[in-house]
Amino acid sequence: MSRSSFYFTSESVSEGHPDKVADRISDTIVDLFLAKDPYARVACETLTTTNLVVIAGEIRGAGIMDTDGNWAPGVQEEIEAAVRAAVKDIGYEQDGFHWETFEFQNHLHPQSADIAVGVDAAGNKDEGAGDQGIMFGYASNETPELMPATLAYSHNILKRLAELRHGGEKRLEPDAKSQVTLFYENGKPVRA
Template identity: 60%
Template structure:
């Protein structure tokens, strides 16, 4: 039997991490296309390195989107993050665009699948997860890790802490007792900073942000297990310090390793790609199951074949569940159409809402009035309760 007392660790990275810079640029271009044509097809990858950005991929759109507009989107994103450094600067970086038209062979699978329905854009399996460890129904280690790097970024953007620079990482290890998180046993924070500050200077600047991101001060780890910039000086960061690529932070983007991942990245893809939309649908359903009190934890898997509309499988696994998982699988397929078009329609995904999702996690966020993070709504709770009353 697995132990119910254990340590579990998750990490997060800031918006200025080189991989997240790439994700935000790719999703900025997705939004650019969807803003012109809600039915646009987009698959764009971004490479970032020292004062250079490379855009590549394929698109299809009813309206014209020029290479210059994509390059301008990349510059806007870099400026918003705050990169005006010698080695990576929003205005001075060279940006190359190699985006081209989508393959007709891929397009025909999506556009004219089984029985002329819109088929899935690729084969694959996607997971969704929710648990009652935090108010946002996310695993606590990843939730706390996100909070820390977001708090540092907010302090930097507001001007309260200009000492912080855009690139940062966090890592939180929690002790679980009887299957519930009770305290942090270690916290690691590495943040890019202005030159001239000592390691202890940064440690004292970071500490209050860590404390405010934990449930209370009693959760803080011992002093010897609090690590800040453990390698020392961190002035050169971002794409100047390490190359970034779209899609390399898929565990940060999801559940911090607390649940399986199907392997597909989200950023840079329009919502016809089930790597993205079906993972959002699974999170939406899992969150509603937990919010309805049907289980303490809920894991959902779906799978698809390219060009085929209906999912090949739906699987549900519950922890401390009050209902039969096999019945729940049927109910979930009734309350939401899990074909690609059905998912997009139910969640309103054909909108320019993705750049905001590309840092600090795609899940555990507040739904926006314009449809952003629609997969975080809990509007199925009453329907699920009625199905099992």
């Protein structure tokens, strides 16, 4: 096989894959806190496993938690309700992981003073950031979505499975993965 011809593979994971469940829960916490305080600082990590969701990290925001770690009234209950609603929306309603019955642990605590000083040190508060990173990709002209064909097709397979599952197909569960491999010649996909 010449250098101008090669196989390229991409995979995609469904909304019920443990990594995506954890990301969705962390996003839910960030959204909840930003709705309370648009200037909130949130570093939320999530772990999920059989019948367990754990959130942990550092937070700061008006109406959420004071610097001594005391929660504002009702916030802990809002957090748990939001997490359970996210898991329900994903579709986990089976033995081993059900949105109503999993154990929930909240280990969020106030942002440390050292991190707060570092994050707020810049004159422009919109640019403050801790050690959290954002990943990015690239555009490709292989698909209308401007994504590499293997990734776009892999996503589309899982979107269709999610539509079927949310439409009532009982044989499908939330956790799935798809993988698509294409053969390229001269930089263009020519066959699967």
